[in-house]
Amino acid sequence: MPVTVHFAAGPAAWREYHDHLPRALADAGVQAEILLTAPDPAAVDYIVFAPSGEIQDFSPYVNCKAVLNLWAGVERIIGNTTLTQPLARMVDPAMTESMVEWVVGHTLRHHLGMDLHILNQDGVWRNEITPPIARERPVAVLGLGALGRAAGEALAALNFPVMGWSRTPKNISGIDCHSGDAGLAAVLSRAEIVILLVPLTAGTENLMNAERLARLPKGAVILNPGRGPLIDDAALLAALDRGHLGHATLDVFRNEPLPKGHPFWTHPRVTVTPHIAASTRPLTASAVVAENIRRGEAGEPLLYLVDRARGY
Structure with missing residues (x-):
């Protein structure tokens, strides 16, 4: 008997997934009926979800075995008190690759001082500044989940001395790992480039105050491809204005799209990228969803289950 999968991430998302998800389920050996609407919520076995989708009340889905989020972040769903079903976040390998490329690209951009030459094609021969080599530039990655670990390992492979910080202690080869408040203070005191990849929780909002x-x-540089509220915007602008920070390259913001009149758009030490560092890719994300449904049907542990107490 086929399992019933309610694709509740919205019509726009379904246009991206309608070819990939059925194929991924078949490849995983899962017989499934995919519904875009659920006339009988009690008959639904799995919900494929995005916070921009249609479901606000999960209580009618009394037999649902898991809610499978298409987004890596769960801060917009974790507080829903009607959600009692197991919740899995998305860890998409292609998203991880994309994030690593963005982080490495912008780290190298600032490390090499590329803006000096790219933005000054004016006939002046500027060779007074020679950048250090990577092993002379300490870099910090705040957040050592799937994305942070991958980014840190890629930077370490380029010989950057990489420090990592996480809420709980971790041990990752090639990364100098720290945790807790004292660990964060130690990491920040040395880092010339800081990459923010911690999840957004009540404990991490305004982490960078x-x-x-x-x-x-x-002269340190901030890269934020994680979540906008990790940074106190006013404090960041003040640190840039007084020259303490060299630059901030930001991909995520408290309000998106970033309002046209926001000072980030015109600040000479801020680069805005429009939330493009890492997006879920339907082809590879479909395989993750299908594998979790296969696991659920086989009685195996689901991948990437959210710990509600931690918020991620």
Whole structure:
């Protein structure tokens, strides 16, 4: 008997997944009926979900075995009190590759001082500044989940001295791992480039406040491809204005699209990229969803289950 999968991520998402998800389920050996609407919620076995989709009340889905989120972040769903079913976040290998490329690209951009030459094609021969080599530039990755670990390992492979910070202790080859408040203070005091990839929770909102920004070495660079509210915007602008920070390259924001009049758009030390560092890719994400449904039907542990107490 086929399992019933309610694709509840919205019509726009279904246009991207309608070829890939059925094929991925078949490849995983799962017989499934995919519904775009669920006249009988009690008959639904799995929900494929996105916070921009249609379901707000999960209580009618009394027999649902799991809610499978298409987004890596779960901060917009974790507080829904009607959601009692197991919740899995998306860890898409192609998204990870994309994030690593964005992080490495912008790290190298700032490390090499590429803007100096790219933005000044004016006939002046500027060879006074020779950048250090990678092993002389300490880099910090805040957040050592799937994305942070992959980014840190890629930077370490380029010989950057990589420090990592996470809420709980971790041990990752090639990364100098720290945890807790004391660990964060130690990491920030040395990092010339800081990459923010921690999940957004009540404990990480405004993680980079005025006090922590002030701990960074003068001229340090912030890269934020994680979540906009990880940074106190006003504190960041103040640190940039007084010259303590060298630059901030930001891919995520408190309000998206970033409002036209926001000072980030015109600040000379801010680069805005429009939330393009890492997006879920329907081809590879479909395989992750299908594997989790296969596991659910086989009685195996689901991948990437969310710990509600931690918020990710």
